[in-house]
Amino acid sequence: MRKATPLPAALMAGAVGLGTLSGCSSTAPASSEGELRVVATTTQVGDFVREIVGEVDGVSVYQLLQPGVSPHAFDPSAADLVALTEADIVIENGVDFEPWLDDALASAASDPVVVDSSDGVALLAYSEEEGHEHSDDEHSDDEHSDDEHSDDEHDHDHDHDHDHGEHDPHIWQSAADAEIMVDNxxxxxxxxxxxxxxxxSANADTYLGTLEELDAWIxxxxxxxxxxxxxxxxxxxxxxxxxxxxxxxxxxxVIPSLDDSAEASALExxxxxxxxxxxxxxxxxxESSVNPAAAETIAAEAGVTVFSGDDALYADSFGVAGTPGATYVGSMVHNTELIVGSWGVEPAPVPDAVADAANVDAD
Structure with missing residues (x-):
C-alpha cells in the first residue's frame, strides 16, 4: 500500500473482534459486542470503505448519504443519529462538504474518531470571479504533485493563493486524488x-491499482x-x-456555484x-442529483445537445444499484465516456480491471 498519512493514536480505541459486515443502509446497524462500527458520510466515501473492508468479519459500515441525494440539502434522520451514536469511526470527505456533521454528532451525543479523507489532497481554491486555482495550504502533498501518471501535458503550473474563496470539496473527481482518499x-x-x-492493506493495494489504471485510461x-x-x-x-x-x-x-441547490439568475x-x-x-x-430542467432549457437556447436522464453525469452522488454510476469506478467510466463522446471521439479501450470494477464490458 502507498504511504498513508499518520493518524491519531485515538483510533486504536476502535480495535475490536468479530461481528458482521453490512453495506450501505438506510437503517442504523444493530449494535454487536466486539463489532467495529464505521460510519461513512457520502456515497463516495462509503464505496471506498467497502472496497477496503471487503469480506472482513466484525465490521459494520453505515453510509449516511444515499444514492441520488444531494449533500447540500442533507438532513440526518433519526436512524442516522443512532448510527452516529454507536459509531467507533466516522469517515468524512472533508473540505466542508459535510457542514452538517458537527451538529449531527452533537445531536447524537457522539464522540467517535473522525477521519478526514481529504488529508494530503492539493485543494482547489474556488471563486465565482476567477474559477479554480490550487491552494498551497496544509493539504498540499508532494506525493500527489509527483503522481506517476503526470507528464508534461498533465503537470500544471498552478497559482498558489489563499485569497480566492472557499475550497472546492469535490476532490474525488480526480482519480489521483481518490487514491489519496483511499490511502487515508x-x-x-x-x-x-x-x-x-x-x-x-491487500484490499487497498488491489483497489489502488484499479484507480491507477482508471486514471491512466481517462x-x-x-x-x-x-x-x-x-x-x-x-x-x-x-x-x-x-x-x-x-x-x-x-x-x-448552469448553476455557477459549488452548491447544487443554488439558482442562476436570468443574466447568468x-x-x-x-x-x-x-x-x-x-x-x-x-447531473443525476440535480433537476435537469435548467440544463435542458439552456442547451435548447444555445442550440446544442443536452445529456440528461440516463446520460446525466454523476457528480455529487452516485446512482442506485444497477445503474452505471453505482460505484466510484463506474461513475468515472460513465462520465468520461459521455464527455469524450460529446467531443466526437471514442474513449480508449477500458482496461479489464477497470471494467470489472465498473461492471461494464471491456473493449
Missing amino acids: IAAALIEADPDNANTY IASVDQVPAEDRLLVTSHDALGYYVDRYDLEYVGA IDELVALIQETGAPAVFA
Whole structure:
C-alpha cells in the first residue's frame, strides 16, 4: 500500500473482534459486542470503505448519504443519529462538504474518531470571479504533485493563493486524488483494527491499482482530443478536479456555484448561453442529483445537445444499484465516456480491471 498519512493514536480505541459486515443502509446497524462500527458520510466515501473492508468479519459500515441525494440539502434522520451514536469511526470527505456533521454528532451525543479523507489532497481554491486555482495550504502533498501518471501535458503550473474563496470539496473527481482518499481510509481502518491489517492493506493495494489504471485510461481517452476542443458545461461547478487533472476547458455551469441547490439568475443564464455559442461547446451536461430542467432549457437556447436522464453525469452522488454510476469506478467510466463522446471521439479501450470494477464490458 502507498504511504498513508499518520493518524491519531485515538483510533486504536476502535480495535475490536468479530461481528458482521453490512453495506450501505438506510437503517442504523444493530449494535454487536466486539463489532467495529464505521460510519461513512457520502456515497463516495462509503464505496471506498467497502472496497477496503471487503469480506472482513466484525465490521459494520453505515453510509449516511444515499444514492441520488444531494449533500447540500442533507438532513440526518433519526436512524442516522443512532448510527452516529454507536459509531467507533466516522469517515468524512472533508473540505466542508459535510457542514452538517458537527451538529449531527452533537445531536447524537457522539464522540467517535473522525477521519478526514481529504488529508494530503492539493485543494482547489474556488471563486465565482476567477474559477479554480490550487491552494498551497496544509493539504498540499508532494506525493500527489509527483503522481506517476503526470507528464508534461498533465503537470500544471498552478497559482498558489489563499485569497480566492472557499475550497472546492469535490476532490474525488480526480482519480489521483481518490487514491489519496483511499490511502487515508485504509490507514484509519488498519490503526483501528490491527488484527485485520493485512486484509485491509491487500484490499487497498488491489483497489489502488484499479484507480491507477482508471486514471491512466481517462488521460488516454481525453488526450485524443486537442486541448482547445475539450470544452465542458455542467449543471453546477462540481467537476473542477476532473477539469484540472485531465486538462479540460471549463466553459461554465448552469448553476455557477459549488452548491447544487443554488439558482442562476436570468443574466447568468443569458451569459452562459452566449459563452456556449461563442466557444463552440458541443453539449450541456445535467447531473443525476440535480433537476435537469435548467440544463435542458439552456442547451435548447444555445442550440446544442443536452445529456440528461440516463446520460446525466454523476457528480455529487452516485446512482442506485444497477445503474452505471453505482460505484466510484463506474461513475468515472460513465462520465468520461459521455464527455469524450460529446467531443466526437471514442474513449480508449477500458482496461479489464477497470471494467470489472465498473461492471461494464471491456473493449
